[in-house]
Amino acid sequence: MFEAFDENITNHVSLSSDELALVHQLFQHKICRKKTMLLNKGQVCGFEAFIIKGCVKRYYIDHEGDEVILQFAVENWWLSDMVSFTEQVPSLLYIETIEDTELLQITFQNKELLFKEIPKLERVFRLLVQRAYSVLENRFFTGLTASAEERYLNFIKKYPVLPQRVPQYQIASYLGITPEALSRIRASLLRKK
Amino acid sequence: MFEAFDENITNHVSLSSDELALVHQLFQHKICRKKTMLLNKGQVCGFEAFIIKGCVKRYYIDHEGDEVILQFAVENWWLSDMVSFTEQVPSLLYIETIEDTELLQITFQNKELLFKEIPKLERVFRLLVQRAYSVLENRFFTGLTASAEERYLNFIKKYPVLPQRVPQYQIASYLGITPEALSRIRASLLRKK
DNA sequence: CGCGACGTTGATTTGCCTCAACGATTGTGG
DNA sequence: CCACAATCGTTGAGGCAAATCAACGTCGCG
Numbered sequence: 051m052f053e054a055f056d057e058n059i060t061n062h063v064s065l066s067s068d069e070l071a072l073v074h075q076l077f078q079h080k081i082c083r084k085k086t087m088l089l090n091k092g093q094v095c096g097f098e099a100f101i102i103k104g105c106v107k108r109y110y111i112d113h114e115g116d117e118v119i120l121q122f123a124v125e126n127w128w129l130s131d132m133v134s135f136t137e138q139v140p141s142l143l144y145i146e147t148i149e150d151t152e153l154l155q156i157t158f159q160n161k162e163l164l165f166k167e168i169p170k171l172e173r174v175f176r177l178l179v180q181r182a183y184s185v186l187e188n189r190f191f192t193g194l195t196a197s198a199e200e201r202y203l204n205f206i207k208k209y210p211v212l213p214q215r216v217p218q219y220q221i222a223s224y225l226g227i228t229p230e231a232l233s234r235i236r237a238s239l240l241r242k243k
Numbered sequence: 244m245f246e247a248f249d250e251n252i253t254n255h256v257s258l259s260s261d262e263l264a265l266v267h268q269l270f271q272h273k274i275c276r277k278k279t280m281l282l283n284k285g286q287v288c289g290f291e292a293f294i295i296k297g298c299v300k301r302y303y304i305d306h307e308g309d310e311v312i313l314q315f316a317v318e319n320w321w322l323s324d325m326v327s328f329t330e331q332v333p334s335l336l337y338i339e340t341i342e343d344t345e346l347l348q349i350t351f352q353n354k355e356l357l358f359k360e361i362p363k364l365e366r367v368f369r370l371l372v373q374r375a376y377s378v379l380e381n382r383f384f385t386g387l388t389a390s391a392e393e394r395y396l397n398f399i400k401k402y403p404v405l406p407q408r409v410p411q412y413q414i415a416s417y418l419g420i421t422p423e424a425l426s427r428i429r430a431s432l433l434r435k436k
Numbered sequence: 437c438g439c440g441a442c443g444t445t446g447a448t449t450t451g452c453c454t455c456a457a458c459g460a461t462t463g464t465g466g
Numbered sequence: 467c468c469a470c471a472a473t474c475g476t477t478g479a480g481g482c483a484a485a486t487c488a489a490c491g492t493c494g495c496g
Contacts, residue, residue, distance in 0.1 A: 112388050120384060133377040136370070169362050176369035177329075183376045184326045190383050191313060194419045195305050198484070218443065226387040231484055233444055391452070411475065424452055426476055 104151025297344025
């Protein structure tokens with residue numbers, strides 16, 4: 051159960067078996083069905099989680115009442131509302147499972163405790179945040195210049211499994227376009243081939 | 244010279260005067276004229292800097308040869324190409340001063356040294372990265388849904404000084420629109436009032 | 437079966453881009 | 467000090483990508 055998780059952490063820093071045991075102890079194993087709300091707008095995000103299995107979306111509701119999907123997260127991804135979690139303020143976002151999902155999650159207090167016991171983990175999590183920042187910045191500037199078609203091609207290249215796991219209108223939302231537009235893009239790509 | 248800088252750091256963690264002295268020693272004071280290139284595409288970003296005075300832009304050149312501005316940074320902001328700096332890989336970006344600018348900057352080696360000497364600073368920089376992440380995520384999702392006019396209104400509300408310090412076509416670039424479009428938006432806003 | 441969720445397709449509209457021309461301002465060399 | 471160019475912002479005309487609105491087919495499920 052912990053293999054990928056351990057690897058993800060010891061990638062960045064080596065831990066004694068005692069230390070690793072403490073880590074395991076502070077992360078709680080959780081299983082939930084699809085369509086479970088893990089976080090609602092207005093709640094303080096109480097967890098940071100590593101996804102062992104499943105698929106999750108993170109989104110907000112815009113002023114017209116539509117879902118805008120910021121992120122899909124699958125196996126071996128970290129999941130949280132970083133803003134809400136680290137600053138312990140109410141979230142603006144929703145987090146919801148798309149499939150039955152298995153997580154390892156830690157609370158804010160336990161994460162603080164973990165840092166106190168094993169300070170070198172500060173480094174690991176700083177690197178994780180930096181990585182997340184890079185990914186976001188990349189996505190941001192392809193979003194600024196690329197056309198919808200390019201963004202879609204980019205998406206399926208980067209996440210080839212997601213189209214099979216996520217309904218198309220949610221992918222459209224992630225790409226920042228309407229479902230109709232995505233449908234037409236796909237049709238036009240088929241015609242080209 | 245160090246007031247705002249010190250405050251920015253001791254906000255998150257308290258330091259002894261010895262520790263603070265070490266920090267000061269490892270950050271180098273630098274002054275440069277406007278239009279100085281601080282980073283070129285292809286270089287490994289050698290610094291992380293705190294802006295004491297001045298204004299800087301961070302941008303890349305798109306496939307049509309146009310500047311796309313990702314960030315303006317002014318007094319009391321941190322500045323770096325985080326991806327390039329932390330992973331020590333060649334940058335895709337340019338960083339250039341818009342005004343005469345005064346910086347406190349640290350090298351990669353010295354930052355590592357700093358962390359080794361004062362591990363609790365890992366925490367400070369983790370929090371800084373997280374803050375940067377929040378800002379970016381916010382900007383990202385207003386970019387996904389908001390119209391150009393909304394983005395502009397947002398911008399002047401958030402950074403009321405920048406329109407006086409930065410030419411309008413660069414603001415347009417930052418907002419992801421053409422200078423013409425921004426000009427029209429401004430004209431239309433004036434008409435409304 | 438019948439209903440709702442999802443994807444497709446068509447017609448129309450719209451927000452922003454592109455291209456082009458034109459003032460206003462600033463800087464520069466003669 | 468003026469002539470000239472360069473830079474910047476504005477305005478107009480036309481075009482295009484994607485949004486909106488609407489209708490329809492298909493599939494899975496209570």
